[in-house]
Amino acid sequence: MTATLIWILVALVATGVYLSWTAGRLDRLHVRMDAARAALDAQLLRRASVAQELATSGVLDPAASIVLYEAAHAARQAEEDHREVAESELSQALRAVFGEPAQVEAVREAPGGEEAARELAEAVRRVPMARRFHNDTVGAARRLREHRKVRWFRLAGHAPFPLAFEMDDEPPAALVERVS
Numbered sequence: 001m002t003a004t005l006i007w008i009l010v011a012l013v014a015t016g017v018y019l020s021w022t023a024g025r026l027d028r029l030h031v032r033m034d035a036a037r038a039a040l041d042a043q044l045l046r047r048a049s050v051a052q053e054l055a056t057s058g059v060l061d062p063a064a065s066i067v068l069y070e071a072a073h074a075a076r077q078a079e080e081d082h083r084e085v086a087e088s089e090l091s092q093a094l095r096a097v098f099g100e101p102a103q104v105e106a107v108r109e110a111p112g113g114e115e116a117a118r119e120l121a122e123a124v125r126r127v128p129m130a131r132r133f134h135n136d137t138v139g140a141a142r143r144l145r146e147h148r149k150v151r152w153f154r155l156a157g158h159a160p161f162p163l164a165f166e167m168d169d170e171p172p173a174a175l176v177e178r179v180s
Contacts, residue, residue, distance in 0.1 A: 022144075023155040029141040030159055036134040040165060043130040044087055047123040048075040051094065054120055059110040064097045088168035094124060098172035117175065124171040131169055138162040 054060065055069035071086075071093035078086035098104055107113045141162045150156055 019149065019153055019155065022147075022149060026141070026144055026150065026155055029137065029144060030162075033134070033137045033141050033162055036130070036137045037165075040127075040130040040134045043123070043126045044083075045076065047120075047127050048072045048090060050116075050120045050123045051090065052076070054107075054116045057112065057116060059107050059113045059116060060097065064103070067093050068097050084165060084167045091168045091170060094120075094175070095170065095172045098175040101174040104172075104174045121171075121175050125176055128169045128171070131165055131167065135164045135166075138164045 049072075051068055052072035055065045055072060058065075060068065071090040075083075075086045075090040098107075104117060107117050144150060145156050145161065
């Protein structure tokens with residue numbers, strides 16, 4: 001009788017330790033996911049800011065400046081529900097404005113254009129990496145949250161289900177190939 005109670009107690013303690021470890025792991029994933037989202041937001045804001053600055057610098061022709069400024073402004077002002085669409089539209093505007101190598105060269109030849117083009121190319125290249133890192137973290141958290149033990153024991157608490165950030169983040173080829 002006493003041996004049975006000891007074994008039951010050991011099993012309960014081991015289960016408790018395992019569930020606590022799993023909850024800690026899930027919590028660390030959520031913290032990592034929040035940090036990755038903050039990094040992604042920073043990169044998206046940097047890209048939009050640099051694009052907006054370039055659009056208002058007078059280096060681009062007026063039509064390209066308007067297209068780029070409006071897309072960057074919409075991306076900066078977008079609410080969370082519409083952010084992915086606005087960021088995708090900024091990517092499309094960047095590809096439209098910098099689709100041709102001749103346009104990139106014209107920007108580089110203007111006073112201050114070399115620095116502006118380099119800054120924009122760096123910002124544009126960092127967005128896909130930040131988005132990939134965020135989505136990888138979201139995927140890991142989702143996989144862990146789908147386990148039965150996490151659902152049955154509600155180890156995720158009240159944390160919202162993690163959502164990936166899906167957007168068109170393909171950079172303009174003419175802009176990034178010169179920097180690479």
